[in-house]
Amino acid sequence: MAGAYWRKLVLLLGATLAAASTGLGDGDTQAARDPKQPIDDAYTAKIHKYTTEPFFSSPLVDYLPASKTIPTPEVVLGDVAGAPGILPYAEDVYKYMRLLEKATPRVKVFSIGATEEGREMIAVAISSEGNLKNLEQNHERLGKLADPRTIHLDDAAADKLVAEAIPVYYVTGTIHSTETGAPTALMELAYRLAVDESPYVRDIRDGVITLITPVVEVDGRDRMVDIYKWHLAHPKDFYPPLIYWGKYVAHDNNRDAMAVTLKLTENVLNTYVGWDAQVLHDLHESVPYLYDNTVGDGPYNAWLDPILVDEWQMIGARNVADMNLFGMPGVFTHGDFDTWSPGYLMFIAAMHNGISRLYETFGNDGADTQERTLEPEEYSRTWYRANPPLPKVLWSQRDNNNYEETGLLTSLHYFGENRHLFLKNFYLKSKRSVLKPSAEGPAAYVLPSDDPRATVQADLLHIMLKQHVEISRTDNAFTVDLPVKKEKKSSKATESEEKAKAGDSEEKSKPPTPTTRSFPAGSFVIRMDQPYSRVADALLDYQYWSPDDPQKTPYDDTAWTFGELLGVQVARVTDPKILLVPMQRLTELPAMGGLEGEGAVFVIDNHAEPALATLRYRLKAATIEAAEEPFETVNRKFGRGTFLISGISRADLATALKSLGLQAVALPATPAIKTHSVRAPRIAYVHTWISTQAEGWWRLALDNLQIPYDYMSTQALAKMTDLNAKYDVVLFPPVGWNSPASVITGLPTSWGNPLPWLNTPETPNLVGKNDSTSDMRPGLGWDGVAKLQEFVAKGGVLLTATDTSQLAITIGLANGVSSGTSEKMKIVGAVVGTRIVDAESPIAYGYQEKVSAYCDNGPIFSVNSLLGSRRRHLGSAADERPTGRGTKDDPDFVVGRPATEIPDQPEHEQWEVPAPSDEQLRNNPRVIPPTGRARVILRYADAKDLLVSGLVEGGGDIAQHPAVLDVPSGAGHVILFSINPIYRGETENTYSLVLNTLLNYDNLNAGRKNPDK
């Protein structure tokens, strides 16, 4: 049965293919080989051999043009691109690109920077000899289109430039290291573009500068090739999962285009903007066979220019049409990817007036040819996928390369053919960015110069500079008008009735008073009349994702509002007057920090700036005390947690302060207040062999803050003797796996083979600078659990977040705390409101009451004073009187006896630990003594205040619940986070909740109040 079906299908597809290869492309250029074009017969034969079905190829790639002088990829690979068993290291890919550069004036190679581990990244430009000769002149033209202010927004001048300029189409490969096909496809594509004399390829060469970064995640590529080599050497064994890609993160390297914390993002961003490119096309592998996910699905990012949305539709539709004409099945552009978050690498283009594109092609995580069986939703025929993938196929890396190259060649041709349109659009998008203040607003964003968190403000400004956003600084103080907020009309009669009762009706008839806001001199202004206003607007604005949105499964985070996540004041100003305020453009951020006043005691007010922790570690010999209460001296107010520094020379302290941007005041005498020592703890930093991505963001933050730690796996922790002698704090960041049990058990060891993560002859790049093991499978184990229990019992501090907090609760380290989830709650990577509950806890030092935090669905913590028992919820009925005599507010009575007083039940807020009732205290060993109960540091806001930015649905289930807890355990403490305080380099507002725990590890009970019973 299967056989007949297959024959029929092959015949059908073959017929389509034949029709397509005789047809013409758009215009008069045939999308096929020129009959006069000489062919490399041996190479071509291998292409055919490795292509598993004729319809997995196209007339553009089913042959290789021959050249007498230019080497094919075979000279480096030892076989053709996409051959089974062959994955080149980045170094080999570069070697080939440089051979091309040597052999033809149509190729130039540029070094674009290094990775965290010091490996090179490159960009390869391929175009006609003439175009590459005129690169500089061409770049000047593109630069004027990119910044229309240079031509005074003159459309006629732009048209002239458009007619003469050659656009730049930037292709990036293998940012995701397990998606392995792009490097060989891009090697061969470079060769074709340089060599092929068919009119089709000549069109591309003459009309486009193709720029290629063949390997984006270079560190991860080299590790992936190692793994694949290990697999080839041990073909019958399971091979180790790629636990590390780059030094810090894995798949999330494609979520870094907002904060730009990774080198690969910075290097690609600088290349894209530096070339004034028009397109950034990023190559991925997942779904069959080619999903041009650019068009994807809604909701689209709200800050995009509609011109770009139309460009996506044009290019996407044409791409699918071209490949359908070739008879290649499984090519589509609609799908489940929403285009909301600007975190993806390709979005660098969308946010900088270009065109972002992304392909998902089909891959086998390596270069093995394998039989692959699809899921029904993958092979079904839909309205947007008229020729769907086949349910079951033999799939090769060559097939993958055929799809990638065919997609890119047709895209490049279409783009080059329509380059005047796309260049004009590029100019128009840039011009509309400059005209933003008058066209749509806002006029500017202002970061006031008196923001107490100056170092964090500088970090936010630094992100803007990395995004190539212009920043200005005002000479004087200034005032702007604030938009008049319209009173929202209530459609519900009941609400207006209530308001009328409350006496609001009078207020309603008053005209709204116009309001103004003043900013001090030296405030930072991000003007919206600049070419890259769009990216600043998108990052600084608020997001709202409606719970009623037809898209029910957001692809990624729904919010990122940088002012909130970093905890920096950002004012959105619509008043165009601000653009007339005298201000100077900054090329770099002003120097800040230092020491003022006279005296030998140095004081730094605490505003929860992460740089304070860096200072503590840097000034090893100095004495630092933390004020346990706010105080006032020399007419200045200082908050709780203020640093009092002594035992260091004024000059040494000033140097450290200047390098960190912190501001200190010298006092003549130590203020008479209660303090405790701020010490730099020795940190054991724990990771699993299950996933290292969520913790990778924590590691990156600590490294940037220069906070030292010993990095160890759960396996290593389990084998440590006397943890307390070596460490003060065990930091166990989230795993991202949501299964406490799997952290303990790891991968199964009762079957299968060991999975080494070690440097071996087959895997010279594997270990990198992170960690190693002879077998990744064992987890924390019961020995490790015992080690953690002992560490805390003997006085250590264990800090956990999200799923590792669930682990700590599960293994009994957090008395009186339970953790739950909610079916109806949907908080998808959103910014939520939280409130400091216990400002006297050192963990809260430096924070104001309201703290915006990143939350991704909890977990939901509940606290109790009874061990192992659920908290009692009194229903609303308990407050109401029963049926009986009298009015609603009267007490009932019983005939024949005097009235009895009903004892008051203690009331507790949702976040509070309820005191045990007298009944519960009767002979009950499960009652946790007052000194042993959880201390609530931070709670989630009330339901109505929970949403700050993004999607919050059913938030009532987590509202008011604890968000950060300090739980006494033995002689030590377990710190639990429901929010993720350190995430993607975007959440600096909550870093200090972690850093405060570190610096006050031996004084966490400061300010603690214990109930009487």
Ligand SMILES: [Zn+2]
């Ligand atoms: Zn990917």
